[in-house]
Amino acid sequence: DAEITQSPRHKITETGRQVTLACHQTWNHNNMFWYRQDLGHGLRLIHYSYGVQDTNKGEVSDGYSVSRSNTEDLPLTLESAASSQTSVYFCASSSGREITDTQYFGPGTRLTVL
């Protein structure tokens, strides 16, 4: 069955370290998204991609970067982790070929920055 996976599911790191969160989907979806979810803020868009080699900044992109070298993967990198980046991170994908174009979410990664 097609799916979207994230790894690791839990990560503890220290301030200043570089961290990469993986997202992999097997739906052959064109569009991929990274969100963070914090109490009182709901889901906020960090970066998104509409296809290979395409990346765009979202609402809260400072301190994060992404790259899209193939259809299946959109890794999220925190260049120098900060305590304010402690959050739950969700990856999502959508086909980009349907009117509804529903986004489907991965299981999430809980990141703690000490």
Added chain:
Amino acid sequence: GQNIDQPTEMTATEGAIVQINCTYQTSGFNGLFWYQQHAGEAPTFLSYNVLDGLEEKGRFSSFLSRSKGYSYLLLKELQMKDSASYLCAVRAHQTGANNLFFGTGTRLTVIP
């Protein structure tokens, strides 16, 4: 920017009906989604409205009024497993992109 409002918490009784409201202000409106999210899990898609009116899907229905910037999610015959957060999300076409903007979610507790 986007402004999406929904109640923070609601409580309802098993077997009853509950309505979760969502109001929004946005430019480039291109659809409204409802997601369900159980604690510690990923959001899962429930419904999509782009035209005014009611969309029914089993025990769940969603309504949209674009002129009022208003939607609601109606859950009938509540079950204990319906205890979850319900996220209202507006899709808006802005600066060449067609992305989702989420409300903070409504945490629903179903009691026996």
